[in-house]
Amino acid sequence: MADPATLELVQLTKRYGETVAVDRIGLKIAAGSYCCLLGPSGCGKTSTLRMIAGHELASEGDIVLGGRNITDLPAASRGTAMMFQSYALFPHLSALDNVAFSLKMKGVDKATRHAKAAELLERVSLGHLAQRKPAELSGGQQQRVALARALITEPKVLLLDEPLSALDPFLRIRMRAELKAWQKSLSMTFVHVTHSQEEAMALADQVVVMNNGRIEQDASPHELFNAPASEFVARFIGGHNVIPSTAGPVAVRCDRTRLSRTPLPEGETAMPATVRDVEYQGSYVLLTLTAQRVAEFSVVMPEAEFDAAPWQPGDTACAHWNPAEVHPLAA
Known part of the structure; x- marks a missing residue:
């Protein structure tokens, strides 16, 4: 060659x-x-x-x-x-x-x-x-x-x-x-x-x-x-939630987005949401949620964690994430 x-x-x-x-x-x-x-x-x-x-x-x-x-x-x-x-x-x-x-x-x-x-x-x-x-x-x-x-x-x-x-x-x-x-x-x-x-x-x-x-x-x-460079890349590659913030859009990985049944103060790292769909994917469960700030976002939850406390469509949740997991995006 x-x-x-x-x-x-x-x-x-x-x-x-x-x-x-x-x-x-x-x-x-x-x-x-x-x-x-x-x-x-x-x-x-x-x-x-x-x-x-x-x-x-x-x-x-x-x-x-x-x-x-x-x-x-x-x-x-x-x-x-x-x-x-x-x-x-x-x-x-x-x-x-x-x-x-x-x-x-x-x-x-x-x-x-x-x-x-x-x-x-x-x-x-x-x-x-x-x-x-x-x-x-x-x-x-x-x-x-x-x-x-x-x-x-x-x-x-x-x-x-x-x-x-x-x-x-x-x-x-x-x-x-x-x-x-x-x-x-x-x-x-x-x-x-x-x-x-x-x-x-x-x-x-x-x-x-x-x-x-x-x-x-x-x-x-x-x-x-x-580290997606832009909102387009984050959405096209998938696996990320694009969240509006005071500094502009940010990306948080779906597998790093957590759900809690206990309400947390809404802010840059938490928001109230409602579970819309639950899909079993084998080793993990994919949950689709809606919120006032975001029309639709996803959470990837390990199967064992889901089985320990299952979520159902219509459940009220609080989505939250670690500030270190937030990645700023170009619009």
Whole structure:
């Protein structure tokens, strides 16, 4: 495989007519790291990925890979490879010929390209299925063929466009683990677009949360969850209650928000509330509450604590939290 390379986006912008899809973003992704671009539909993450790949032209700004400006280069000359959501395998070709296809287009002789394709199929544990067509493979096996096909060009960066979204939940978790293992074993830079917070947190070294074409926060999963930079990030990542205060909105983790049957003085760290819903989640219980200050917020309570003193919809409660657990937010 090619050596990994640092990827840098400098004031990168994409316009579609009057619409600004990506608005002057700046981003640095370290060589050999796993970066997830995360955000809701229409936030600009896929347009960003396609500009890196060369499938969309940048309106302004630069894309620098390994110190080389690749902004205006054709896709095949950039040192990147794309793994699509649909896998885009040729149905009439075997797994071996699917993997070897790009080398065939480059004029590489059959023996050489098949040898390299076979080596990559072995690497993703599919050597024994080299002659099968895509329809004869499971979803997970098709994904591994798509990965091998992307790797055959020896890219410096692998770009992944929601590669797990079409899989069932069980397979999605298994393939998530495989993707992370492949990235580590290959020591390759991965840039992965997803709208799944859980997926990004599980896979990435670096999570870039996007909203309305801009970067809201660029951080490690741990920092993102424990110190969201804005109200948008806190709400989108989930697991936080956004509480109004005299100093502005603050975030308190749902699992650090407590409930008491004893009223406490209302203030910055306590407020009266009413239990609206109770959902059993296995090792914990999720309670949804309403309050005068907050239309809706959640409390994650360990199962044993709930069982010792169960709550019911309609119960009056006092929600409270430790001041040290409060994290201020940008609006």
